[in-house]
Amino acid sequence: MKVETMNNIKTTLKVVCGKWKGIILIELFDDSLRFSEIKKRIPEIHHQTLIKQLKELEEDQLISRYEHAVVPPKVEYSITEYGRSIFPLLKEMEQWGKHHRVNVE
Amino acid sequence: MKVETMNNIKTTLKVVCGKWKGIILIELFDDSLRFSEIKKRIPEIHHQTLIKQLKELEEDQLISRYEHAVVPPKVEYSITEYGRSIFPLLKEMEQWGKHHRVNVE
DNA sequence: CTGGATCCAATTTGATACTG
DNA sequence: CAGTATCAAATTGGATCCAG
Numbered sequence: 348m349k350v351e352t353m354n355n356i357k358t359t360l361k362v363v364c365g366k367w368k369g370i371i372l373i374e375l376f377d378d379s380l381r382f383s384e385i386k387k388r389i390p391e392i393h394h395q396t397l398i399k400q401l402k403e404l405e406e407d408q409l410i411s412r413y414e415h416a417v418v419p420p421k422v423e424y425s426i427t428e429y430g431r432s433i434f435p436l437l438k439e440m441e442q443w444g445k446h447h448r449v450n451v452e
Numbered sequence: 453m454k455v456e457t458m459n460n461i462k463t464t465l466k467v468v469c470g471k472w473k474g475i476i477l478i479e480l481f482d483d484s485l486r487f488s489e490i491k492k493r494i495p496e497i498h499h500q501t502l503i504k505q506l507k508e509l510e511e512d513q514l515i516s517r518y519e520h521a522v523v524p525p526k527v528e529y530s531i532t533e534y535g536r537s538i539f540p541l542l543k544e545m546e547q548w549g550k551h552h553r554v555n556v557e
Numbered sequence: 558c559t560g561g562a563t564c565c566a567a568t569t570t571g572a573t574a575c576t577g
Numbered sequence: 578c579a580g581t582a583t584c585a586a587a588t589t590g591g592a593t594c595c596a597g
Contacts, residue, residue, distance in 0.1 A: 355546045373453060381559090418597090443538060
């Protein structure tokens, strides 16, 4: 296989393969959400873990973060165009998982 | 988000998100290969790691393993229909990575 | 409300040695 | 040649505590 092909796949893996990243992106697809709202929609994710994954997604520029200058803090996360471009892939992942359920224990 | 959607995605993540799994599957797509041939095509992967990932892929039934009864041993790995069904996803991953290169350092 | 700083446990990957 | 067994290293997710 060409090295480039491998790197392309690695790039994608890096971006979507956090345990929750795909799920976060899907949540953000329709609306911007603030931190607490995301938390509410994905209750199983730990507070701190969510912070980390959001940060990574932001670093990879899949989402953007807007901090309202208010007290108490209000921060909104929204998907970027770049992030949006990965949506077909997420959909395909969902479809495949749907038809090919493996033992997810 | 529906719990089911989440589980579908998790299923897919579980299957393709090993560091090398997608790459192994692509290599096997065209031909069955024996262990040493896979190793040759993906030199960066460590012997031991390859064994493990192949074993997991086999457990998830994405590939099958045929052991020829000869000395020295000869083992062939081939992709299953089930494994084949994930190919569009891999292609999409490759495409996305191609157009959206992130710092893979 | 949001998130930084730490530490820890679990998982994953890689290294080394040995076997039929 | 292919694989097992074991261990070490690295990465990741999660828990707890603290702060503006």
